[in-house]
Amino acid sequence: MKRILVTGALGQIGSELTLLLRERYGAENVLATDIREPSGKLAESGHFEMLNCTSQAAILDMFKKFNPDTVYHLAALLSAVAEAKPQMAWDVGLNGLFKVLEAAREVNAAVFTPSSIGAFGPTTPLDNTPQDTIQRPTTMYGVTKVAGELLCDYYHKRFGLDTRGVRYPGIISYETLPGGGTTDYAVDIYYKALQDGHYTCFLKQGTSLDMMYMPDALEAAVNIMEADAGALKHRNAFNVTAMHFTPEEIAAEIRKHIPGFSMDYDVDPIRQGIADSWPNYMDDSAAREEWGWKPAYDLASMTVDMLANLRKKLNIS
């Protein structure tokens, strides 16, 4: 029987992952935590507690009370917010992870920690980025992600803690808005296409980035934690991707459904600089070989699903 604690559960990923985990493992076995009050489906579907991941005492207390065997540690600041608040990004992203790992050691819980395409940098091979390669990121987000990967591997080797993670690309979803990342444009564009028929993109033409639709991101999180430990040669963290595209390619896909849709550009130098330092597309063969990673959605099928669900959500016929 799994007993799962989720940190940062109200964010873009946690708000959907928590519901999936409750469906799979039973609502009473999944505790959602965050630093803000929940509402809607997440609040109604199960137990919630306030938990700030920068407090060692609060984390340890919560872990001892709930006694999880698995922790999905999602609390972090995304790339653009982290560049604006680097000290806080380090405190939440890395000090928070250290405290969660220490508490997990006390209760012997497995820990899932998402890394990111942000764990790579400009000196990484940016095409078909290998699983094991140069990681010299130039953002605070990336610094916390590389250090976090190393820390999780250290806790596995040194203390035998079952730590696992994936390097998520940009996640696209319609339930909860993204929390301030560089790949957020690929969510915003669907909302603006339906609401205004026009989108002004903050990344420039030709910027290729890896992306993934939320249902695949959730399957990745659950499947890697369910994988046979003996089959894992890597742990923190696996490259995973489902598609890669440029702003003009996603716009062209949307135009197949909304023919009048137009896009122009007003480039944000901060987020453009971050995007330019990240892979154009990653090689995720290690995840496919070691734990059967296989995404279901590509750009075409995701676009059909995103537009259908957003039409319902925004009440647009």
Ligand code: NAD
């Ligand atoms: P998000 O910004 O949407 O949510 C993060 C949540 O953490 C928020 O609900 C926030 O309230 C909470 N939080 C912030 N500070 C906290 C603290 N001190 N203690 C406890 N909770 C705190 O992020 P997300 O998109 O859901 O991302 C979750 C994880 O996945 C992060 O590690 C992120 O880096 C990683 N990731 C996300 C993406 C993406 O595209 N969404 C891509 C790659 C990796």
Ligand code: SER
């Ligand atoms: N979507 C995330 C970001 O842009 C990637 O880690 O920050």
